[in-house]
Amino acid sequence: MAGKVRDTHISRSAIKESVRLAVWARSAGRCTICNRRVLGDVRTFLHSVAAAELAHNVGATSSSASPRADAAVPDMDRESEENLLLVCHDCHRIIDHEEHVRFFPPEKLRELKQAHERRIEMATARGQLTRTAVIRVGSKIRGAYSIASQKEVAETLFALNYLGLVESQWSGDFTCSITGNTGGKGFWQAGEQQIDDTLSRVRQAIEQGDVEHISVFPFAPIPLLVYLGSRLDDKTTTRIFQKHRGQGAGWSWAEDGRAVEFATDLVESRRSDTEVVLVCEMSSPVNPENLPADIRELPRRVLRPVAQVPSPVLIDSEQSLTNFASAWRTLLAEVESAYPRATRWHVVASVPVSVAVELGRAFMRDAQPPVTVYERSDAGYMAVLDVNI
Known part of the structure; x- marks a missing residue:
């Protein structure tokens, strides 16, 4: 006896659940309004706890108690994917609050949702x-x-x-x-x-x-x-990155910026096997007369730009920063070789912020001595902190 063919029927609740999952996926588990992650921030011993809520762009019902209920949309579309937003609890309260709802009309929420989903799409498409x-x-x-x-x-x-x-x-x-x-x-x-x-x-x-x-x-x-x-x-x-000077300048490196090269000068005064002064002149020259008396006569290595005058806008390309990092590491290697008994290095730097960070990244605690770093004041340079210890 041939078996009966059973009618397939998808319940309304199943359809609604699939729509909600689609909204979740398109939002990548982040609040559409503030981008907060809304899955997994709160954890139990067993699993992550969802902290997300689904909000309605146009109100869930046509009742006056439903936020944005008076917008033109058929009742059957109020639970559609296009009308739902994944949000955190805080943002849900803000956009639906009677004193705030006028600031979040349907077109504004639709714009926020589309922008959020475009950003997620860009982030996930082919790992771009x-x-x-x-x-x-x-x-x-x-x-x-x-x-x-x-x-x-x-x-x-x-x-x-x-x-x-x-x-x-x-x-x-x-x-x-x-x-x-x-x-x-x-x-x-x-x-x-x-x-x-x-x-x-x-x-x-x-x-x-x-x-x-x-x-x-x-x-x-x-x-x-x-x-x-x-x-x-x-x-x-x-x-x-580095904040660049000039009107409208931002933090991005100039694509057409000049690539500055660097070279080292050696100044040998009173010979010392245990202490060396390392000077970086990028933003401005460092006057030796402004150095503290106890380090002024120590051997001194000066790193400065080639065929360029030190200036606050000298470093405007990332290649210049790369060139500095390479020249600085070469200088440190030379100092290690020339002064193997050194117990302290002194660093005096007039440099942009990006160069200062790269300067510190080159130190190796296990292979190099402690480093005293100096700050410029009205009275000259003074020792303010030690690194590489």
């Missing part, structure tokens, strides 16, 4: 974007607090096909805010601690496999940026 964790360092510079804004960072990264997001408990933005003034008591030690605290979180993310690439946007006094560079993980690919 490099995922990177951002380290932003900010402090007072000449009396005013400076830090790269999130908008500046986003514009810089997207122009390079970088995605400043990390799929983990980390936001992907590691901000180090250095407080106080350079002349304040304990400023340098507090700055070191703030850098250590920030990089400790970065190292945790690296160890968990959440970070494989780092982008650094630094604003701080030169000695602290040297310290930052000395503490960065040398096994993780790292790219350093």
